[in-house]
Amino acid sequence: MQVTDTIINVRNAVKTWRMAGARIAFVPTMGNLHIGHLKLVEEAQKSADRVAVSIFVNPTQFGVGEDFEAYPRTEAEDKQKLDDAGVDLLFLPSVGEMYGNDAKTVVSVKNLSNLHCGASRPGHFDGVATVVCKFLNIVQPDIGFLGQKDFQQLAVIRKMVNDLNIPxxxxxxxxxxxxxxxxxxxxxxxxxxxxxxxxxKLYQALCAARDGILMGKKGYSALEDEAVIYLQEAGFVPDYFSVCRVGDLLKADKQDTDLVVLAAAKLGRTRLIDNIRVSTAR
Structure with missing residues (x-):
């Protein structure tokens, strides 16, 4: 596995792969890798000849009082996991390498970025969209792989890619x-x-909401309220619990058939997010 901390080395490696006719996949991460990240790598390897992974704890997506400094950094262990998994290139840039000394440009996906997590973490998705846009410009992959756990992040990046015609x-x-x-x-x-x-119990609340939707017994607002009470009684401090349309993540109504239930809640000092897809199409 090639390991580099410079953009020019990434571009040189990708150029070599392209000249050999390789199909390239990219997996962006913030490190502290677990089985979920390795699943992304596994799926990438099924669809591409070469796989590049980044590890970068991006400061622009952390707000005031959030855990940027405390975010777990396990570089040595991460390198070993990716090497064992057969990754071709690991990009470990510094903040200076990614942003330079006087970066002024911010990528902002309007509307989507202000909902749900964006409402309680102002600027978070601007930081996500900007850094992912930069990574896609640096690596220029054919395919990018992202986990569905952060469904709103996935939606923001998909919208950005579509709007900016990123290939x-x-x-x-x-x-x-x-x-x-x-x-x-x-x-x-x-x-x-x-x-x-x-x-x-966060996932259990999502499953209960999904089952209620599929049974058609209650309005979505009632299901959301029940879930919030359930989570509060379990010891969570809910941020939101929302039944949404998949396309724009706005509140769903009975006419919508492709749904996602989004949830975020604090447990102690830790903020957890999760979601579950639901289809009511018959």
């Missing part, structure tokens, strides 16, 4: 879960043993 296919990969249903996340490491026992 890459964004391919989602299903969320990897513990046997309890808890979605794998780098932030799960912040949870105490007791919180780890409670955390799967």
């Amino acid at each position: 890459v296919e964004i391919r989602p990969v299903e969320t990897v879960r513990e046997s309890s249903g808890l979605a794998l996340s780098s932030r799960n490491g912040y949870l105490s043993p007791e919180e780890l026992r409670v955390a799967p």
Whole structure:
């Protein structure tokens, strides 16, 4: 596995691959890799001849008081996991390499970026869109692989790629879960043993909402309210629990058939997000 911290080395490697006729896949990460990340790599390898992975804890997507400094960094372990997985290139840029000394340009996907997580984390998705746009320009892959756990992030990036005519296919990969249903996340490491026992109830709330939608017994607002109460009683501090249309992540109504239920809640000091897709088409 080639490891580099410079943009020019990435571009030179990609140029060599292109000249050999290779199809290239890219997996952006913030490190502290787990099975979910390795699943992205596995799917990328099925669809491409060469796979590049980035590890970059992006400061522009962290707000004031968030965990940028404390975000877990496990570079040595991550390198070994990616090498063992057969990744071709690992890009480990510094903040200076990615942004230079006087970066002024921000990529902002209006509307989508202000909903849900964007409402409680102002500027977060601007940081995500900007850094992913930069990575796609640097690597210029044929396919980019992203996990579905952060469904809003996936929607923002897909919209950005479409609006800016970036020639890459964004391919989602299903969320990897513990046997309890808890979605794998780098932030799960912040949870105490007791919180780890409670955390799967977020997914249980999503499953209950999905089942209620499919049974058609209640309005979506009632399902959302029930879920919030359930989470509060379990010890969470819910941020939002919303039944949305997949296309624009706005509130769904009974006429919509392609739905996603989005949830975010704090458990102790840890903010967890998750979602579940629902189709009511017959």
